[in-house]
Amino acid sequence: MFGKATSNFVKQIDPDGCLIPMSRLNDSYGMQPLALVVKRTRFWFWQKPKYISSDFTLSDVLSGDEPIKPEVVESDFLKYEGTFGDNLSGKLGTELGQLNLNVEGKGSSKLQSSFGNLKKREVDLQQLLLTSKGRFLNMEHSLVQQTREKKNEVFALVKESIFTTQQCSIIEQVQEQEQCAGILGFKSSNITISVNENGNYQLDSNVVLEIPPQTVLAYSVIELNVKPSGEYGLCLLPDTHGGFEAESSGGPPAGLLLSQVDGPRRDALARRTVPSKAPLTVLREDLEGFQPIFQPFAELPEAKQSELFEVLSKVVSDRLLISGVVDVLDQLCSGDGQAPANLDNLCPSQKRSATALLEAMGSGPEETDGTRGSSALLAATHLLVCALEGMSDAALVVLSGCFHPQMLQALQHLIRSFTVARTCPLSSAAAAPLRHKEFLQTVQRLFSSSSVVVQEEQAELRATTGQQPGFLPLLLCISVNGLAALRTGP
Structure with a gap:
């Protein structure tokens, strides 16, 4: 606050x-x-x-x-x-394959x-x-x-x-109400007044x-x-x-995570700025460089994928919690990836989520030396959470409502199409969820909050970056690809 x-x-x-x-x-x-x-x-x-x-x-x-x-x-x-302040309201009622959704929410802060x-x-x-x-x-x-x-x-x-x-004084007022039915879950909150079995909740806080x-x-x-x-x-x-001067001063450390992208590639990425009004094809090489880092997600057993995915679904809805988790993962990545992390600086709810995340990561696959597998999983998780941390608050709000495999598959297909061919035909089977008006509007809000304009032209979608997009389009693509890899494979 x-x-x-x-x-x-x-x-x-x-x-x-x-x-x-x-x-x-x-x-x-x-x-x-x-x-x-x-x-x-x-x-x-x-x-x-x-x-x-x-x-x-x-x-x-x-x-x-x-x-x-x-x-x-x-x-x-x-x-x-x-x-x-923000005033948000929305309603989504549709069927995406076997997924039945009926979500309505209103909120203000x-x-x-x-x-x-x-x-x-x-x-x-x-x-x-x-x-x-x-x-x-x-x-x-x-x-x-x-x-x-x-x-x-x-x-x-x-x-x-x-x-x-x-x-x-600093005064924060939050009012939120949401109704959710069907298979889709909804995010929880630390300050909850009432919850019932039908999936309705309302939140009020005045601090x-x-x-x-x-x-x-x-x-x-x-x-x-x-x-x-x-x-x-x-x-x-x-x-x-x-x-x-005795050390290699300036620039990021070539540590556990950055070492997974080769030196010349890392230097090129560090100079990358996404131009305004550009198609997302400018991000193709960058995303291809990051994609192998998410491979450990696909190698996890399905039960462990679900466990890690569930923890991340709670992390993404809380900006402070994201930063707290990043700090914990930074501690691990600064060393050999095996030292216990210091959780004392986190509040109790953040500590529980961070502990659950570490437990889910600790069950990852290991190589013959007993450490490489968990280090690779740490690198994948760290990249994903750091990308989430860099996204805008508005983008995180919309993304938190897209935590379902079919939604993520559709978003991943859309990003791949935009970065390879500039457009995404709506006639393909993979794009079927995007033909639903409510879901398409959600997708457009998600991209718009990351400085990307998605327009429907005849039977296809086209995306271009907005004014001064910075790293927002890249971070959105990395986040969606990481979440999709965790639930559907790379």
Whole structure:
């Protein structure tokens, strides 16, 4: 809730700038100018880096006793109040082969943030440069040593923070009602008022979060480039990146997951941007490169496929849970894939889902050495969940209602057709579900929420990317292919 509010705040005031929204309230008090943070590059090129707060300032990790004390300027910033909401309603009643569906849902959500008068603290960079001249990091400091050991982590310095000046509030209101009959299941919720055997449920929640003064809502950083001697430089330009020169600084780590895509292919993917108004054929080679990673899903016994699929059906409907599961899988992927994951940072419901996911993955097929099979399954699951994490909230809502093999088969057939031949004829047997108006409208909403326009022209469907699609079309295709592979094979 706090992270959602700060994310909306940054999108409104600095959408293409360098401000980073605070994701956790507990970390906000340490994000003051000159605080040292660790920037962690993620596994996949579409993932934004993660910034991890530390309990240290730059002076704490320097050699010598003299601290660095550049001037920190405080100024008025702006007054902010924002309200964001959605009203959703829909009805689907149709037959897709042997699948009978009758789903009707209505819902609304509203997030109101009243942050009041905000201020900004900003370090004087000229003074910071002067006082940093001739200074060295203490390379024996524990934080320096631990960060240096990891190729995907670099030091960054908080240079600016936006903070509250008075007690303020975040209010979230959610109302949701759904009726579901037939074979299709429906997602559950952590806050449920009533459930009955006919598959009806309604949800109401009204949460108020009081935020105290001096709470940091957003911040910006400047990265450090550290030489083996401990001498450091400040990366002043936005397109320059820090690191430890003794290590292969910059770029994602060639670890467990990225190693499954060869080096040249990985570099090409990292530079990939989907142009506006382009057909989805531009994604064909990219998807072919990812498809083998999902092979372990098809090799699972059917019972284990169902178990993992059921857990993922609960994960996809909860944005916070997706991020929590990604953190757990990141822990496993950072090592040899066998170390136990730390679940202490998750809430009880997230911990249960993450534990169920790990248990389902732990029953995967193993190779003769006893580890390769589970590592491959970990790679497949991590890729799928990271793709889900990168999708828009609207896309996740629609996708959560498509968790049935026939629906996923139709979506996978549609994506294959779009990426190979640009169009999908509605006359083919595989496209039969798409001839139902209600399902076609659901598909169009799903693609539209991923910046892809699907239009019906005579007896075929055609898809083109929208304005500034970014990675959204690719992430939708990866997610659908991964879920379809888990339930129907690659």
